[in-house]
Amino acid sequence: MELQDKGYPKLQDPKGRKIEHAVILKIITTNICGSDLHIYNGRFEAPQGMQMGHENTGEVVEVGSHVERIKVGDICSVPFNVSCGTCRNCRERHTEVCLNANEELGFCGAYGFNLGGWQGGQAEYMLVPWADFQLLKFPDKDQAIEKIRDLTLLSDILPTGYHGCVVARVGTGSTVYIAGAGPVGRCAAASAQLLGASCIIVGDHNEARRDLVKKAGYEVVDPSSATPVADQIEKLLGTGSRWVDASVDCVGLECHGYGPDGSSENIEEAVINTLMEVTKPAGAMGIPGVYTNLDPGAPTELNKQGFMALGFPAAWVKSPTFTAGQCPVMHYNRDLMMAILWDRMPYLTPLHRSDLAGTGSGGLSNLQ
Ligand SMILES: NC(=O)c1ccc[n+]([C@@H]2O[C@H](COP(=O)([O-])OP(=O)(O)OC[C@H]3O[C@@H](n4cnc5c(N)ncnc54)[C@H](O)[C@@H]3O)[C@@H](O)[C@H]2O)c1
Ligand SMILES: [Zn+2]
Ligand SMILES: [Zn+2]
Numbered sequence: 001m002e003l004q005d006k007g008y009p010k011l012q013d014p015k016g017r018k019i020e021h022a023v024i025l026k027i028i029t030t031n032i033c034g035s036d037l038h039i040y041n042g043r044f045e046a047p048q049g050m051q052m053g054h055e056n057t058g059e060v061v062e063v064g065s066h067v068e069r070i071k072v073g074d075i076c077s078v079p080f081n082v083s084c085g086t087c088r089n090c091r092e093r094h095t096e097v098c099l100n101a102n103e104e105l106g107f108c109g110a111y112g113f114n115l116g117g118w119q120g121g122q123a124e125y126m127l128v129p130w131a132d133f134q135l136l137k138f139p140d141k142d143q144a145i146e147k148i149r150d151l152t153l154l155s156d157i158l159p160t161g162y163h164g165c166v167v168a169r170v171g172t173g174s175t176v177y178i179a180g181a182g183p184v185g186r187c188a189a190a191s192a193q194l195l196g197a198s199c200i201i202v203g204d205h206n207e208a209r210r211d212l213v214k215k216a217g218y219e220v221v222d223p224s225s226a227t228p229v230a231d232q233i234e235k236l237l238g239t240g241s242r243w244v245d246a247s248v249d250c251v252g253l254e255c256h257g258y259g260p261d262g263s264s265e266n267i268e269e270a271v272i273n274t275l276m277e278v279t280k281p282a283g284a285m286g287i288p289g290v291y292t293n294l295d296p297g298a299p300t301e302l303n304k305q306g307f308m309a310l311g312f313p314a315a316w317v318k319s320p321t322f323t324a325g326q327c328p329v330m331h332y333n334r335d336l337m338m339a340i341l342w343d344r345m346p347y348l349t350p351l352h353r354s355d356l357a358g359t360g361s362g363g364l365s366n367l368q
Contacts, residue, residue, distance in 0.1 A: 001040065006051065006119075009127040011064050014117030015103070020066040023131040025058030028075065028145075029152040030121045034182050034252065035113070035290055043254060045294040046114045053122030054080035054111040055155040057148065060135075061125070069132045075144045076135040077154040077337070078128055079329035082109030082118050085133030096326035101129075108326065114294070136333050143341065150340045150348055153187060158336050158348070160327040161187030161250065164286035165195055167323035168246035172196035177233055177278050179271045180250035181209035181220070184288060186351040188248050189218050194345060201236055201244070203229055205256055205263050216351050223256070223270075224263035230278050243280035252289030253298075266299045269308050275322075276315035287324035 011022045030053045038044035039052070056078040060070055070076065082102075083095035089107070090098050101109025102116035112120020119126065128134060136154065138144035144151060161184050170176055174197045178188045181204035192200045202213045203221040210220040221232040234242045249271045257267040258274075268291070275285045293306030302309060339345050 001052070006123070009119070009125055011062070011127065013129065014119075019129055020064035021131060022064045022127055022129045023060050023067055023070055023135070024062040025056065025076065025078065025121070025126050025128055026061045027056060027058045027121050027124060027126060029055075029057045029148055030123075031055040031152060031155075031157070031183075032122075033156055034184060038252070038254065038290060038292075039113075041254065042297045043295050044114070044290070044292055045296065047117075050112065050114070051119040051123055052112045053120030053126075054113065055152070055157070056080075056111065056121030056126060057152050057155060058121070058126065060131075063131070067131050070135050070137065073141075074135070074137045075141050076128075076137050077151060077333060078111070078121065078126075079134060079136070079159075079333060080110050080156045081326060081329055082111060082116055082129065083134060083330070084130050090133075093331050094328055095330045096328040110326070134330070136330075136337060138337070139341070147340060149353065150345070151337065153183075153348070153352070154329075154333045154337055154340075156327070156329065157183045158187045158191070159329045159332040160184050160288045161189075161248075162191035162194070162332050162336060163327040164188050164248035164250060164288040165191045165197075165246070166286070166332075167284065168248050168286035169284045169321075170195045170197050170246045173198045174246050175199040175237060175244040176201065177221075177244045177247040177275070178202045178250055179248065179255075179274060180204055180252075180289065181206065181213050182250060183352060185209075185248075185250035186213060186216075187348075188250050188286075189213060189216070190345055190348045190351055193347060194339065197246075199237060199244075201233055203232075212351065216347055223258050224260060226260055229258065229274055233278055241280070242278070243283065244278055245280055245283050246285070247275040247279045247283070248286040249275055249289040253291045253295060253303075255289070268299060268303045269310055272308070273311045276311055276318075276320060279318070279320065281318040283318075283320070285320065285322040287322055288327055291324070
């Protein structure tokens with residue numbers, strides 16, 4: 001990683017072709033995501049010279065001649081998926097697999113990844129193509145700045161945590177296990193609350209992160225304990241059942257194993273196998289945690305070849321449902337913005353503001 005002066009961006013696509021549907025944003029906030037850590041840790045391939053940063057919020061400073069709705073001066077959240085708004089998938093609200101945003105792969109574009117060549121926003125300025133379609137404009141500038149530390153979560157981790165819960169079919173009264181108490185796991189816990197879940201359990205080896213979750217009023221389990229996670233969950237549920245209705249993987253390929261000995265080891269299958277164990281028959285699992293077959297640092301030969309050792313045959317009889325992949329941010333970001341602007345998620349802030357509660361890892365903001 002290094003800091004470079006790349007100059008002010010041009011209104012052009014990654015192949016250098018002029019695009020008039022784009023805008024340039026001056027970045028107000030940009031966060032570091034667990035997905036950036038996979039690149040940083042050498043676990044997700046990225047091309048040399050790529051500019052990092054896919055969680056971006058900024059003020060529009062230049063608009064292309066085809067942009068009609070977005071104006072200079074607007075403060076907008078940028079969904080991390082790059083999407084055209086006109087292809088079949090975008091029209092079906094699957095902006096995470098837009099068919100026009102990644103010429104190499106043929107689908108799936110994102111800023112600051114090996115996904116289409118779109119440069120990231122851990123920078124002063126960034127280019128946003130298809131701006132009329134993609135940008136979420138905040139209705140009031142002063143209010144946006146006042147709530148920017150929560151609104152900054154709309155570019156990725158809040159919709160991602162929410163998506164994980166929605167596809168796991170979290171609803172009124174659901175019991176939920178969320179693996180991982182990083183930013184995505186904590187946003188998933190807040191999302192489960194918004195969706196009406198009853199018992200919300202979050203697991204993480206990291207004690208400081210568990211404390212933050214506990215302080216916010218959720219239950220926690222410790223995967224490094226000698227007591228298996230499934231037994232800890234059974235005790236917390238207190239219903240005699242070993243199963244939760246829904247579960248969400250907010251960890252991904254760098255997950256660690258279990259127990260006092262296993263928890264220092266990276267076992268790529270650890271979380272998904274646990275979700276299959278603790279989710280009730282006919283329950284559902286959300287898997288926003290990232291996995292890839294382009295992983296030079298994978299822990300086993302099988303993983304290096306792009307395969308995983310899953311307990312799928314044993315889980316099959318439980319009629320499992322699982323949904324994996326990137327979050328279609330535009331599916332959720334407007335509604336979650338409204339929830340934040342109307343103070344319907346007051347429990348969100350203490351989960352990521354370290355100055356308010358313990359040890360959170362909130363967004364980096366150049367407003368500070
Ligand atoms: N699908 C998407 O659209 C999308 C979007 C954003 C992030 N992500 C992914 O979501 C995941 C979480 O992101 P983050 O920013 O919160 O990452 P993070 O690295 O900050 O947090 C991951 C947490 O998981 C914990 N953990 C490790 N092994 C565990 C286990 N076996 N059980 C329970 N917890 C365990 C770690 O201690 C850590 O605190 C990452 O894989 C990230 O790439 C996906
Ligand atoms: Zn991210
Ligand atoms: Zn598209």
